[in-house]
Amino acid sequence: MKxxxxxxxxxxxxxxxxxxxxxxxxxxxxxxxxxxxxxTVPVELQESVKKACANCPELAIKIS
Ligand code: SF4
Incomplete structure (x- = not known):
């Protein structure tokens, strides 16, 4: 995941x-x-990054 x-x-x-x-x-x-x-997000941090993405009010975080 990036x-x-x-x-x-x-x-x-x-x-x-x-x-x-x-x-x-x-x-x-x-x-x-x-x-x-x-x-490139380490596996153990991917859930935290997904939460950050979901909670960014500006939709500024892109994950792929
Ligand atoms: S707008 Fe910027 S600082 Fe605020 S939550 Fe989104 S990425 Fe983070």
Whole structure:
């Protein structure tokens, strides 16, 4: 499973960080990004990333 954050949609609520702090972080400008090395989500974190995706108010998280 792969995950990306659409910077054109992200508004920096950090709900993604709440649900999957291992995978998402807030950058210096206040927007979310996927941590280096987590673009391919480890199996044990996939459920957390799915919750983050489902709870992003801006639909900025894409998983495939
Ligand atoms: S919850 Fe969505 S909009 Fe908010 S910081 Fe995370 S990716 Fe961005």
């Amino acid at each position: 995950v990306t954050v659409d910077n054109n949609r992200c508004q920096g609520h950090a709900r993604c960080v709440y649900f999957a702090p291992e995978v998402f972080e807030i950058d210096d400008e206040g927007y979310s990004r996927v941590k280096a090395g987590y673009e």
